[in-house]
Amino acid sequence: QVQLVESGGGLVQAGGSLRLSCTMSGRTFSDYNMGWFRQAPGEERAFVATISWKGGRTAYADSVKGRFTISRDNAKSTVYLQMNNLKPEDTAGYYCAARPGIVISVRRNDYNYWGQGTQVTVSS
Numbered sequence: 001q002v003q004l005v006e007s008g009g010g011l012v013q014a015g016g017s018l019r020l021s022c023t024m025s026g027r028t029f030s031d032y033n034m035g036w037f038r039q040a041p042g043e044e045r046a047f048v049a050t051i052s053w054k055g056g057r058t059a060y061a062d063s064v065k066g067r068f069t070i071s072r073d074n075a076k077s078t079v080y081l082q083m084n085n086l087k088p089e090d091t092a093g094y095y096c097a098a099r100p101g102i103v104i105s106v107r108r109n110d111y112n113y114w115g116q117g118t119q120v121t122v123s124s
Helices: none
Strands: 003-007 010-013 018-025 032-039 046-051 058-060 068-073 078-083 092-100 118-123
Touching (some): 018 092, 032 078
Parallel strands (some): 010 118
Antiparallel strands (some): 003 018, 018 078, 032 046, 032 092, 046 058, 092 118
């Protein structure tokens, strides 16, 4: 059974940085493409970033390009989301997700496994 556990969320001022982590257990991490999504109250869960199983391919939502960086350490079964120059509109619950195979996806429904989420709050 796959388990994804996120950490690293918190309260930060606008312009600040946070690094989220998500660790997988129960499966071989390198068999999965990984993604980060976020959900603000009253909104649908939206794509943020994704990284391929070896880390060679990434994709980002336009709203975070140039500010967020996704990376992974297969030896640690962990995916990261480095978030810089945070804005109040980045406030949301952040969720990591796993998708088996070699094709990355920005679509929420293409991901099989989800973590419980970690809250990021950016104050102005």
